[in-house]
Amino acid sequence: MNRTTYLSPAKINWFLHVTGRRADGYHTLETVFQCIDWCDELHIHADANGVIRLSGNLCGVADTDNLAHRAARALQQHAHAQGIATDHLGAHIHLVKHIPTGAGLGGGSSNAATVLRVLNEVWNLHFDNPTLQTIGLTLGADVPFFVSQYSAAFARGVGETLQALNLVSRELLLVNPNVHVNTRAVFTHPSLPRQHAPLSDSLDALQTQLNHLPFQNSHSNDLEVVTFAVSPEVKAVYDALKPLAPTRMSGSGATVMACPSNEAEHQALNEWTQRCPTHWQFRWVKNIA
Numbered sequence: 001m002n003r004t005t006y007l008s009p010a011k012i013n014w015f016l017h018v019t020g021r022r023a024d025g026y027h028t029l030e031t032v033f034q035c036i037d038w039c040d041e042l043h044i045h046a047d048a049n050g051v052i053r054l055s056g057n058l059c060g061v062a063d064t065d066n067l068a069h070r071a072a073r074a075l076q077q078h079a080h081a082q083g084i085a086t087d088h089l090g091a092h093i094h095l096v097k098h099i100p101t102g103a104g105l106g107g108g109s110s111n112a113a114t115v116l117r118v119l120n121e122v123w124n125l126h127f128d129n130p131t132l133q134t135i136g137l138t139l140g141a142d143v144p145f146f147v148s149q150y151s152a153a154f155a156r157g158v159g160e161t162l163q164a165l166n167l168v169s170r171e172l173l174l175v176n177p178n179v180h181v182n183t184r185a186v187f188t189h190p191s192l193p194r195q196h197a198p199l200s201d202s203l204d205a206l207q208t209q210l211n212h213l214p215f216q217n218s219h220s221n222d223l224e225v226v227t228f229a230v231s232p233e234v235k236a237v238y239d240a241l242k243p244l245a246p247t248r249m250s251g252s253g254a255t256v257m258a259c260p261s262n263e264a265e266h267q268a269l270n271e272w273t274q275r276c277p278t279h280w281q282f283r284w285v286k287n288i289a
């Protein structure tokens with residue numbers, strides 16, 4: 001069988017401001033998404049039998065609940081709604097997971113986006129990128145960013161209004177205390193601050209600021225306060241890294257990132273990894289420029 005391998009990258013959020021809450025309960029955000037060089041592998045083979053099959057590491061959910069399977073079905077359904085015959089649109093998707101799940105790194109959303117893009121091509125559907133992003137948004141707020149294939153983007157709305165950014169490549173130390181953070185529980189927590197004023201800087205100014213210093217004092221991750229309260233282990237990681245280098249949580253956690261701005265900070269973080277608790281995982285990554 002001919003299966004082609006596709007890489008499905010993780011993301012981080014350089015910052016994440018919660019600017020409001022919509023009537024449907026979803027929150028409006030201002031965030032900068034950034035792809036990093038830590039990827040899952042998806043082996044995808046098109047079948048002409050109309051059946052979606054999923055194998056590999058299914059992340060503890062039923063195969064039909066997996067975001068890769070749901071993405072394939074969403075694409076079939078969209079094609080059907082457009083009057084396209086879908087009886088023959090099948091695929092075998094084999095998932096090799098490397099990105100930790102529930103880690104604020106968007107692995108599931110990235111897998112969904114990869115499936116949408118690849119099956120759109122191998123099924124010869126020719127839907128344009130905005131259409132795929134709209135389908136992706138029904139699967140998760142992070143999916144449109146991954147569909148866009150921007151390496152970095154300023155996002156508004158719930159994450160679907162995207163403007164590409166060109167950010168320089170840097171090394172980041174990601175540390176995960178091996179706890180799973182439930183994104184929904186963080187967003188629905190009564191203590192979540194929900195009124196961050198929208199940024200007034202132009203896109204160019206934002207890009208310049210982030211290229212100078214990616215963790216600006218004037219930016220924050222508004223989800224930190226809640227995640228730290230419900231997962232003290234994530235706060236413990238933050239407290240361990242913060243004295244060594246600029247530090248921030250990604251997404252709703254559990255991953256905490258440290259981004260050294262000079263050689264001394266880099267060395268301090270490297271030394272820290274030698275004494276990192278054994279039940280925490282760390283990994284040096286680079287953001288994709």
Ligand SMILES: C[C@](O)(CO)[C@H](O)COP(=O)(O)OP(=O)(O)OC[C@H]1O[C@@H](n2ccc(N)nc2=O)[C@H](O)[C@@H]1O
Pocket residue numbers: 013016025026027028029031104106109139140141142143157158159183184185187188251252
């Ligand atoms: C935290 C981020 O990862 C930042 O990149 C995203 O905003 C979350 O994106 P995601 O994991 O794709 O989240 P979804 O699967 O869409 O949503 C999970 C749950 O989080 C809440 N949610 C999510 C995104 C958002 N902008 N507002 C919300 O209130 C909703 O309760 C939703 O039921």
Ligand SMILES: Nc1ncnc2c1ncn2[C@@H]1O[C@H](COP(=O)(O)OP(=O)(O)OP(=O)(O)O)[C@@H](O)[C@H]1O
Pocket residue numbers: 058059060061065066067068100101102103104105106107108109111112142181183251252253254
């Ligand atoms: N293909 C998939 N990969 C990872 N998780 C998946 C997948 N399909 C479904 N899931 C479920 O989705 C949940 C969240 O997955 P994911 O790893 O994308 O979260 P996350 O990194 O915290 O995302 P975000 O930063 O977008 O909140 C997992 O607990 C898992 O059960």
